[in-house]
Amino acid sequence: MNGLGPIASRLRTVSGALLGILLVTYVYTVANAPIDSVQGVIQKILYVHPPLAYGAYLGFVVTAVCGGLYLWRADEKWDRLAIAGAEVGVIFCTLMIVTGPIWAKGTWGKWWSWDPRLTVTLLLWFVYLAYLLLRSFSEGGARTARFAAVYGLVGIALIPLNYFVIEIFGGRGMHPENLERGSLGEGMGLPFLMGNLTLFVAFWWFVLARWELENLRALGLAKRADPMARAREEIA
Amino acid sequence: MSYVIAAYGITGLTLGLYAFHLLRSRARERKTLVGTQESNNG
Numbered sequence: 001m002n003g004l005g006p007i008a009s010r011l012r013t014v015s016g017a018l019l020g021i022l023l024v025t026y027v028y029t030v031a032n033a034p035i036d037s038v039q040g041v042i043q044k045i046l047y048v049h050p051p052l053a054y055g056a057y058l059g060f061v062v063t064a065v066c067g068g069l070y071l072w073r074a075d076e077k078w079d080r081l082a083i084a085g086a087e088v089g090v091i092f093c094t095l096m097i098v099t100g101p102i103w104a105k106g107t108w109g110k111w112w113s114w115d116p117r118l119t120v121t122l123l124l125w126f127v128y129l130a131y132l133l134l135r136s137f138s139e140g141g142a143r144t145a146r147f148a149a150v151y152g153l154v155g156i157a158l159i160p161l162n163y164f165v166i167e168i169f170g171g172r173g174m175h176p177e178n179l180e181r182g183s184l185g186e187g188m189g190l191p192f193l194m195g196n197l198t199l200f201v202a203f204w205w206f207v208l209a210r211w212e213l214e215n216l217r218a219l220g221l222a223k224r225a226d227p228m229a230r231a232r233e234e235i236a
Numbered sequence: 237m238s239y240v241i242a243a244y245g246i247t248g249l250t251l252g253l254y255a256f257h258l259l260r261s262r263a264r265e266r267k268t269l270v271g272t273q274e275s276n277n278g
């Protein structure tokens with residue numbers, strides 16, 4: 001009656017415990033990170049904004065991959081995992097869109113600029129927000145799941161565009177360039193790594209918890225629709 | 237400094253509330269499921 005496979009359930013428990021340790025280390029390393037000589041303390045937003053972006057990308061990749069698996073295997077568990085990936089991805093993307101302008105206001109002096117990276121990020125957010133709206137407004141069923149799977153697969157094309165748009169526009173936008181090896185100052189690598197690790201583990205905890213919830217809802221619907229389901233499940 | 241606190245505060249609060257929502261919804265679904273099973277068993 002868990003609603004999750006035993007391995008996935010154990011993974012969620014382990015990731016939850018690991019998250020507690022990582023969170024403490026993350027806060028400690030960010031608080032003790034050196035102050036950037038050019039930007040000042042506001043540069044510390046760097047330790048949360050890009051990790052949120054990677055989480056958002058990962059969520060949409062989970063949606064696309066699981067959508068593809070659903071089209072291939074017609075197994076509803078993949079569709080439910082695709083929903084979980086999209087929801088967590090949209091939450092991470094929303095936070096990326098919120099933390100970015102906070103940094104921009106303190107650095108550029110304005111909240112928003114129609115810079116290529118910012119514009120494509122907003123588009124990416126709208127695409128997967130529409131995916132969630134589609135899922136919540138429809139009755140469900142195989143037809144909706146198939147359409148959502150194709151939609152999720154098409155939407156993923158925006159991720160490489162989002163990542164490389166700065167290079168495509170030749171660095172003419174306002175958004176800083178993508179981080180490369182050596183672009184961080186001394187002592188800034190560890191808090192950045194901790195930010196990525198913490199939000200990566202948090203991402204998987206959220207996805208597994210959301211997947212479990214979706215599985216429980218599906219199980220509940222099936223049982224309400226068919227009182228014999230429990231008996232069949234026990235026999236199987 | 238206020239911008240940094242705002243960025244981390246909003247992120248922490250949002251993710252914390254989302255985690256709380258997921259755990260509460262899961263508990264509610266489990267409770268409903270147990271109720272359905274008991275009602276199915278008569």
